[in-house]
Amino acid sequence: MSAESRPELRIIGFLCNWCSYGGADTAGVARLNQPTDLRIVRVPCSGRMDPMFIAKAFYGGADGVLVSGCHPRDCHYSEGNFYARRRLELFLRFLPVLGIDPQRFHYTWVSASEGQRWQQTVTDFVERIHSLGPLPQLCESDPAMKQLAQCLGGGE
Amino acid sequence: MAVIDDLRSAVRKALEEGRVDMVLGWRECSDPLRDAPFYARSPEDADKLVFGRGSVRNLAAYLPRLKGQKVGVVVKGCDSRSVAQLLSEGLIKRDDLVIFGLSCDGVLDRTRLGRQVDGVVLGATEDAGTVRVSTAAGECEVALDDALDERCLRCRYPNPVLADENFGEQVAPREPEGGVWADVDAFLELPLEERFRHWERELGRCLRCYACRDACPLCVCRDHCAAESRSPHWLSADSGVREKLLFQVMHCLHTAGRCTECGECQRACPVDIPILALRRALARDAEALFGHVAGTDPEGLAPLLTFKAEEETIPERD
Numbered sequence: 001m002s003a004e005s006r007p008e009l010r011i012i013g014f015l016c017n018w019c020s021y022g023g024a025d026t027a028g029v030a031r032l033n034q035p036t037d038l039r040i041v042r043v044p045c046s047g048r049m050d051p052m053f054i055a056k057a058f059y060g061g062a063d064g065v066l067v068s069g070c071h072p073r074d075c076h077y078s079e080g081n082f083y084a085r086r087r088l089e090l091f092l093r094f095l096p097v098l099g100i101d102p103q104r105f106h107y108t109w110v111s112a113s114e115g116q117r118w119q120q121t122v123t124d125f126v127e128r129i130h131s132l133g134p135l136p137q138l139c140e141s142d143p144a145m146k147q148l149a150q151c152l153g154g155g156e
Numbered sequence: 157m158a159v160i161d162d163l164r165s166a167v168r169k170a171l172e173e174g175r176v177d178m179v180l181g182w183r184e185c186s187d188p189l190r191d192a193p194f195y196a197r198s199p200e201d202a203d204k205l206v207f208g209r210g211s212v213r214n215l216a217a218y219l220p221r222l223k224g225q226k227v228g229v230v231v232k233g234c235d236s237r238s239v240a241q242l243l244s245e246g247l248i249k250r251d252d253l254v255i256f257g258l259s260c261d262g263v264l265d266r267t268r269l270g271r272q273v274d275g276v277v278l279g280a281t282e283d284a285g286t287v288r289v290s291t292a293a294g295e296c297e298v299a300l301d302d303a304l305d306e307r308c309l310r311c312r313y314p315n316p317v318l319a320d321e322n323f324g325e326q327v328a329p330r331e332p333e334g335g336v337w338a339d340v341d342a343f344l345e346l347p348l349e350e351r352f353r354h355w356e357r358e359l360g361r362c363l364r365c366y367a368c369r370d371a372c373p374l375c376v377c378r379d380h381c382a383a384e385s386r387s388p389h390w391l392s393a394d395s396g397v398r399e400k401l402l403f404q405v406m407h408c409l410h411t412a413g414r415c416t417e418c419g420e421c422q423r424a425c426p427v428d429i430p431i432l433a434l435r436r437a438l439a440r441d442a443e444a445l446f447g448h449v450a451g452t453d454p455e456g457l458a459p460l461l462t463f464k465a466e467e468e469t470i471p472e473r474d
């Protein structure tokens with residue numbers, strides 16, 4: 001249950017195991033207030049982020065997606081986040097083409113000690129998504145199947 | 157006429173000398189608007205080769221599966237980019253390849269032409285900027301620029317970027333009104349939700365036949381395609397538009413920074429979904445971000461396979 005009065009939105013956060021997940025944990029241990037709309041998925045490294053994960057989240061009903069990893073040059077695997085940065089930036093620019101507001105996606109760097117920074121990041125992002133509202137839903141039924149059903153005389 | 161004769165004799169010579177086991181080219185077929193892909197295996201076969209407005213198919217798509225054989229391939233300017241991209245990724249070997257490059261000033265687009273004439277096209281001849289099309293209903297004329305593939309109207313690489321032998325006179329790149337990316341810009345001017353609904357509507361027609369994937373010269377995962385993987389189960393058998401959209405996005409992302417916008421995906425689509433636009437938008441962004449035009453540097457590395465510690469074009473995240 002949400003502790004807040006407003007309805008929750010679905011926001012997915014992909015956090016790197018070594019920095020940002022630790023950062024979120026630090027924020028929790030320090031009892032910093034955080035919005036409850038975020039569902040966290042822990043990934044081994046931001047370099048593991050296939051932009052497909054983000055696309056799948058959006059088309060699966062997420063209203064916003066946040067990716068956070070180690071600061072550049074701080075990667076546990078030396079260069080994972082460098083690859084991630086290129087991919088995520090390109091994907092960010094691809095979103096408007098798909099008709100998804102690029103504001104709904106954010107990627108950033110939070111280290112394990114930065115509990116405060118995590119709190120700020122997640123609060124700002126959730127605020128932003130709330131101001132945008134829910135993502136338009138895809139139509140449920142398949143128009144081709146509907147047509148087929150009508151042709152077969154099965155439709156309503 | 158001289159160009160095709162030069163090409164034929166060069167191909168014949170290569171086959172006679174045994175420099176190649178086969179040469180991929182085009183030959184005439186029953187379709188008046190398209191030549192068929194053709195494997196010339198003997199010197200006599202060379203005489204069957206043709207080249208013209210119907211030589212549409214990007215033959216580079218056949219190369220990865222012919223790996224290990226000595227293959228000659230006939231390429232237009234745009235096709236040569238696919239070859240260069242395959243080379244840069246090590247998917248084909250330069251030593252096994254003989255490239256016959258042709259300068260080209262455009263190919264016909266059957267879909268585009270079909271929208272402008274009544275009935276099935278039975279034949280087409282060209283004369284000074286006009287295409288005379290015969291259909292069952294009679295003859296009609298279409299301006300050449302309305303019959304060419306839209307890609308050709310903004311072609312930046314009419315001459316091969318790499319070739320062992322070049323044929324035909326060099327063609328000047330087109331300078332389209334509004335620039336090379338005018339189509340992408342125009343699409344991005346639509347309201348956001350309209351773009352979202354555009355893809356929902358267009359891809360609602362998708363049959364998930366995966367012809368777009370199979371026609372793509374750079375889709376080389378073959379039987380390891382994530383679209384058909386059951387573990388993880390990226391795409392379900394659900395018939396809704398979501399899986400179709402996801403598949404397209406997946407294909408775009410897998411070819412991001414590699415796609416040479418050859419348009420084979422869109423051409424292969426049996427229900428005419430304008431999916432090339434997605435890839436073009438990504439190609440433009442890859443060019444803006446990484447200064448990389450896919451398929452122009454056979455020695456280069458695709459931008460997503462590398463990085464810089466300091467990226468000048470990517471804003472710092474504070």
